[in-house]
Amino acid sequence: MATNGKASLKLFFWSWGILTAVGVVLSVWLPHRYFPVALSNDMHLTYTTTILFSILAAPVASGVYAAALHILRHYRYRGEGVPPAAPQIRENTKTVITWLTASLVLTVFVLVWGLGALAAENNSASSDPLVVNVVGQQWLWSFSYPGSHVESNVLMLPDNREVEFRVTSEDVTHGFWIVNMGVQIDANPGVITTIHTTPDKLGTLEVRCEQFCGLNHAFMDAVGHVVTKAQFSSWLAAQAMRS
Numbered sequence: 009m010a011t012n013g014k015a016s017l018k019l020f021f022w023s024w025g026i027l028t029a030v031g032v033v034l035s036v037w038l039p040h041r042y043f044p045v046a047l048s049n050d051m052h053l054t055y056t057t058t059i060l061f062s063i064l065a066a067p068v069a070s071g072v073y074a075a076a077l078h079i080l081r082h083y084r085y086r087g088e089g090v091p092p093a094a095p096q097i098r099e100n101t102k103t104v105i106t107w108l109t110a111s112l113v114l115t116v117f118v119l120v121w122g123l124g125a126l127a128a129e130n131n132s133a134s135s136d137p138l139v140v141n142v143v144g145q146q147w148l149w150s151f152s153y154p155g156s157h158v159e160s161n162v163l164m165l166p167d168n169r170e171v172e173f174r175v176t177s178e179d180v181t182h183g184f185w186i187v188n189m190g191v192q193i194d195a196n197p198g199v200i201t202t203i204h205t206t207p208d209k210l211g212t213l214e215v216r217c218e219q220f221c222g223l224n225h226a227f228m229d230a231v232g233h234v235v236t237k238a239q240f241s242s243w244l245a246a247q248a249m250r251s
């Protein structure tokens with residue numbers, strides 16, 4: 009047992025605070041530094057959720073690390089044989105109540121946030137989405153635009169219009185993933201799965217396969233572009249003329 013319990017407890021709270029601050033800074037900085045630029049409403053929501061949940065997790069993780077350091081410093085047993093019984097943490101009412109309350113508040117918040125995000129997404133669905141058929145096969149993606157007979161290996165999307173992807177596969181299970189749009193859904197043979205999103209920024213899309221689908225899975229990617237509505241219409245017309 010520590011000789012100066014007050015001082016060591018002070019050190020525990022200080023290290024908890026400092027580690028929390030570091031965690032909060034990393035939660036904000038890492039996504040800004042390393043995540044790709046978000047090109048859709050869903051990706052923006054994903055970023056906000058990632059940053060917010062990381063910030064909330066920072067004091068929890070830091071509490072565990074600070075407690076581990078504190079325990080290693082002050083409760084390490086150096087004697088011979090079996091150490092004497094220590095007070096059980098479950099008998100410390102204050103700790104138990106704080107622990108349960110914090111866990112309850114955090115989990116309820118995460119649940120409410122998740123349900124709210126889902127509801128926001130469902131409400132944003134427009135009645136007239138642009139439909140894009142997506143077909144995965146070993147090992148490439150192709151996109152077609154119903155009504156225009158256009159088929160392409162480049163995914164072109166107009167800005168600010170909701171898109172409905174109807175996804176399927178010609179052989180094995182693939183995973184349709186537009187990295188910077190927060191869109192991810194399985195492509196299964198014989199089934200059409202759908203997913204919606206709305207591009208909200210011009211830029212280059214990164215399309216990948218995220219289900220291991222054979223030898224060249226790692227190379228199963230495609231590029232795409234979010235362009236203005238006018239650019240999209242002229243691209244579609246030009247493609248239709250070519251076919």
Ligand SMILES: [Cu+2]
Nearest residue numbers: 182217221228
């Ligand atoms: Cu694949």
